[in-house]
Amino acid sequence: MGEPNLLNRFRSGTHALVDLDRLEANIHSIRETAGPGLDLLAVVKASAYGHGSVEVARSALQCGAAMLGVARIEEGLELRRSGVTAPILVIGPPNVAEIDQAIAAGLELSVGARSALDAALGTAHRLKTVLGVHLKVDTGMHRYGFFPDEAVNIARGLREDPMIDFAGIFSHFSSADEADLTETHRQQRGFESLLDELDRERLGPRWVHLANSAGIANRVFGRSNLVRAGIMMYGVPPSDDVVVPAGIEPVSQVRSTIARVFSIQAGQGVSYGHAYVADRGERLAVIPVGYADGLERHLSNRGWFLHQGRRCPIRGRVSMDQTLITVPDDAVEGDYVVVFGAGAGDAMTLVDVARLSDTIPHEVMTRLGSRVPRIYHRSGIPVSWWLPMTAERGAFTN
Numbered sequence: 277m278g279e280p281n282l283l284n285r286f287r288s289g290t291h292a293l294v295d296l297d298r299l300e301a302n303i304h305s306i307r308e309t310a311g312p313g314l315d316l317l318a319v320v321k322a323s324a325y326g327h328g329s330v331e332v333a334r335s336a337l338q339c340g341a342a343m344l345g346v347a348r349i350e351e352g353l354e355l356r357r358s359g360v361t362a363p364i365l366v367i368g369p370p371n372v373a374e375i376d377q378a379i380a381a382g383l384e385l386s387v388g389a390r391s392a393l394d395a396a397l398g399t400a401h402r403l404k405t406v407l408g409v410h411l412k413v414d415t416g417m418h419r420y421g422f423f424p425d426e427a428v429n430i431a432r433g434l435r436e437d438p439m440i441d442f443a444g445i446f447s448h449f450s451s452a453d454e455a456d457l458t459e460t461h462r463q464q465r466g467f468e469s470l471l472d473e474l475d476r477e478r479l480g481p482r483w484v485h486l487a488n489s490a491g492i493a494n495r496v497f498g499r500s501n502l503v504r505a506g507i508m509m510y511g512v513p514p515s516d517d518v519v520v521p522a523g524i525e526p527v528s529q530v531r532s533t534i535a536r537v538f539s540i541q542a543g544q545g546v547s548y549g550h551a552y553v554a555d556r557g558e559r560l561a562v563i564p565v566g567y568a569d570g571l572e573r574h575l576s577n578r579g580w581f582l583h584q585g586r587r588c589p590i591r592g593r594v595s596m597d598q599t600l601i602t603v604p605d606d607a608v609e610g611d612y613v614v615v616f617g618a619g620a621g622d623a624m625t626l627v628d629v630a631r632l633s634d635t636i637p638h639e640v641m642t643r644l645g646s647r648v649p650r651i652y653h654r655s656g657i658p659v660s661w662w663l664p665m666t667a668e669r670g671a672f673t674n
């Protein structure tokens with residue numbers, strides 16, 4: 277990168293650290309849990325849950341992932357523009373107006389509705405280019421996908437079509453992150469009987485996939501040969517009820533620096549609405565992080581940051597760009613604080629943030645703001661960066 281002070285600039289103010297060694301260790305753990313008969317589809321949708329799709333895709337492919345998964349065609353195009361040549365599956369409903377581009381870029385599409393199927397076939401024939409397709413089956417999630425009794429007919433059509441490479445079939449669990457796996461096993465049985473039917477007519481495609489992170493952790497694989505891992509790659513349990521395999525550790529941490537230190541007296545309130553009123557004198561710090569950076573507003577008066585290993589409670593409302601915390605006497609302007617994330621003792625974890633905000637870690641991660649630079653580390657050394665706001669990325673040359 278041309279600008280020598282870029283690292284210093286990014287390290288001051290709010291920024292996210294992503295540990296690529298840990299990410300890769302997690303991917304290995306997932307592959308070990310799945311075992312030798314199962315390949316990995318690395319789910320890098322929504323900018324790899326905020327971590328950066330290009331960087332995560334590269335790590336996943338280096339760790340032997342067979343395929344990448346995105347939710348939107350545009351996300352697949354971003355990977356292609358960055359030079360990623362591996363198979364990419366658009367796992368969500370495709371925007372039918374972008375199928376031309378998907379075919380031109382060699383993306384594979386999920387078909388789980390009539391409109392997507394018709395548009396996929398129509399476009400492949402018009403462009404006279406073979407399109408890879410995965411048939412999405414609704415075994416109980418009741419979202420995107422054909423019901424099993426429609427799927428057999430559609431599989432026949434896909435198999436016979438010269439412009440279609442019928443590359444895969446899959447389904448998605450609704451409740452694999454719950455303690456009770458009854459519904460998950462019911463879905464699995466429904467999927468397997470469909471596979472039996474397809475086998476009788478030799479319609480089965482190359483890839484058969486079912487498990488998301490929760491399914492992997494609970495080892496619900498059936499006869500699949502591919503797993504779709506998202507949240508667990510990033511080291512976060514899908515829910516409180518899921519025990520992740522050994523070796524899965526969080527990969528990211530959000531940090532910031534203190535912008536102002538000041539004291540207030542008993543009876544004085546802070547920030548919008550004076551939602552916090554001090555009952556004795558205390559020292560406060562202003563941190564330039566707010567809900568526009570992905571810090572949930574629910575954390576107002578509830579969450580905490582970490583300053584030199586000590587918990588500093590959030591005071592008053594989290595605003596768009598700034599948040600206040602109570603700090604010890606030795607805290608000074610410019611000091612680092614951990615906002616949340618991995619590897620910092622008592623800091624709020626993503627699970628803590630999710631619990632305090634009445635949501636799931638997936639949402640917390642994908643909300644990390646586009647103005648927060650991501651700094652990638654290897655062996656503790658910053659190696660590269662990504663700034664979503666400007667869509668720029670680069671390497672640090674130290």
Ligand SMILES: *Cc1c(COP(=O)(O)O)cnc(C)c1O
Nearest residue numbers: 319367448488489504505506507
């Ligand atoms: C997002 C998604 C996944 C990944 O889910 P995680 O819980 O993050 O592992 C897998 N499959 C489909 C269809 C998805 O949409």
